Amino acid sequence: MRMIAVAGAGLLLGLAGCGNESGAGVGTGASLQGRTYLSTAVTEDGKPKQLVPNSRIRLTFSDDGRLIAEAGCNSMQSAVDTGDGKLSLDKQLAMTAMGCDEPRHRQDGWLSKILTSDPAWKLEGDRLTLTSGGTTISLTDRETAEPDLALDGTKWSLETVVSNDTASHQVGSEKAWITINGERVTGSTGCNELQGKVAQATGKLTFGEIATTRRACPGHAGKLEQTLLSGLKGDVSYQIDSNRLKLRSGANGLDFTAAR
Structure with a gap:
């Protein structure tokens, strides 16, 4: 960062x-x-x-x-x-x-x-x-x-976007969230609803293709949607620390907190 x-x-x-x-x-x-x-x-x-x-x-x-x-x-x-x-x-x-x-x-x-x-x-x-x-x-x-929350069944709200050595809070990110249940991921990009498949392994998630609704997302909403979907692609490592979920793919990643 x-x-x-x-x-x-x-x-x-x-x-x-x-x-x-x-x-x-x-x-x-x-x-x-x-x-x-x-x-x-x-x-x-x-x-x-x-x-x-x-x-x-x-x-x-x-x-x-x-x-x-x-x-x-x-x-x-x-x-x-x-x-x-x-x-x-x-x-x-x-x-x-x-x-x-x-x-x-x-x-x-x-x-x-x-x-x-x-x-x-x-x-x-x-x-x-x-x-x-x-x-x-x-x-x-x-x-x-604060014991670690379960990965499955928790609503994880997007908090921070990590890109190389920079961490940022993007406009509207508090509206974006995901929930994982077994082999299924659902959520919102902050503009469109999303759903797709995900495979779980120890410390690793593998996301399949993510489908979204087709509402137009101009400006910051469109940028946030693109960032979130890019972070939910292919193999990513994950770590849960209390009420926080960190997803990482190389030097990039997404940080979530459990929704209150």
């Missing part, structure tokens, strides 16, 4: 390095690596802080020593050292370049400042707590908070 400079966090191009958990956490063998945590509560100076509606803080500690964080819109990341009970990130974060509304843009900036302030961390079972100044973020392991 394309990365841009973040106000107050800067631009990071090199993400080499690995985490170090010496002296961190609670209890012997406490480890963050390879786990994802979702926020359950945020307080500032002892008072609850309300996040932007329908948003949640998401922290992923990758196996290669990076922290990947989200606050409702863009994704930010950096190499991270978790030693001595602190999250030590490079003071410059890399961030995707998706457009956000102003409340979510401010929330992205707020989270980046917290993460680059060397917050203290504490892990107790599946509960992670970050503390920086008067701010406390309480999180729970993603597998406990």
